[in-house]
Amino acid sequence: MKPTQFAAAGFCAAALAGFALAKAPEIDPARVDSMVAQILKQADQSPDQTHRPDGKxxxxxxxxxxxxxEVLKNEAIKLGLDKDPEVQHQFETMQAQFYAGQYTDWLERQTEVSERDLRRFYDQQTRMIKLQQVSFESEADAFAAQELLLKGLSFEELMQRHPNDEQAFDQFIMPQQLSGEVAAAVETLNRGDVTRTPVALHGRYYLFKLSAVERNPEAQPFELxxxxxxxxxxxxxxRHQIDRLLQDNGITPPHH
Structure with a gap:
């Protein structure tokens, strides 16, 4: 081998050795513990419990x-990407999303529920309902109809006075299938109750009566x-707490 070739080969070997011996970044064990705990928590919440991660x-x-x-972050900083305005904007958005998620998780951890509340919620989530309805062109007409109900007119008689094609629907449905406005209006109703205020929907005003309730036959037992x-x-x-917080800060919460 010629001296120049030998020198070149020695340089390449030294460079490769230096690359191989480069030390990986040190990671704070607490960060590792935190990320492992997050992954295990997600695994605990998964319906499939047959494949749990091996700890080591x-x-x-x-x-x-x-x-x-860490390596990729350091390279980005070397290039000055942390000073790029668009990168900074994206980082600020991601930071806001992160803290919003942390706040939501904190609220959930602080929320206490009773066994009675859980069973009531379970009953609401697994029930199927039948609704009767009457619609009106104006809110004033709907309130006038409510006055007639208070005076003794039955809801069925009111339906006969104000018929529409939608009244022919007479099947059980899950409340989750209803639009947000209707679901919120009938959420607390018991069988036989009528919505307290007219529900604005598609340019008309509706009164709903909860005419029948039954348990979803496909629902799993509460204990499971x-x-x-x-x-x-x-x-x-x-979500309700956050909605109130948004309203207090001048933001209209989205429909869930």
Missing amino acids: ALRQDVITRLQTL VRRQVEREFKQQKV
Whole structure:
């Protein structure tokens, strides 16, 4: 081998050795613990409990992922991407989303529910209902009809006075199938109750009567789905809290 070739080969070998011996970034063990805990929590909430992550392999995978993120982050900063206005805007949005998620999780952890509340929520989520309805062109007409009901007119008689094609529908449905406005209006009704205020829908004003209630025959027993029911009930309560917070800050909450 010629001296120049030998020198070139030695340089390449040294470079490769230096690359191979480069030390991966140190990751704070607390960060690793936090990420492992998040993954295990998600696994606990999964319906499929047959494939749980192996603890040792999971931890090593998390370390590798965090080291990879650190290397790529450092390269981005070297290029000055952290100073790019568009990158900063995206980072601020992601930061806001992160803290919003953390606040939502905190609210859920702080929310306490009683066994009675859980069973009531379960009954609401698994019930099927029949609705009767009457529609009017104006809100004033709907309120006038309510006065007639208070004076003794039956809802069936009111339907005969104000017929429409939709009244022919006479099947059980799940409340979750209803539009947001109707679902909210009938959520607290018991069998035989009529909505207290007219419901604005598609340019008309409706009164609804909850005419029949039965349990969904396909619903699983409460004892088998208790954890899922508790999680969904807490999430619903948290959504209501957040809606009130948004309203207090001048924001109209979206329909859920």
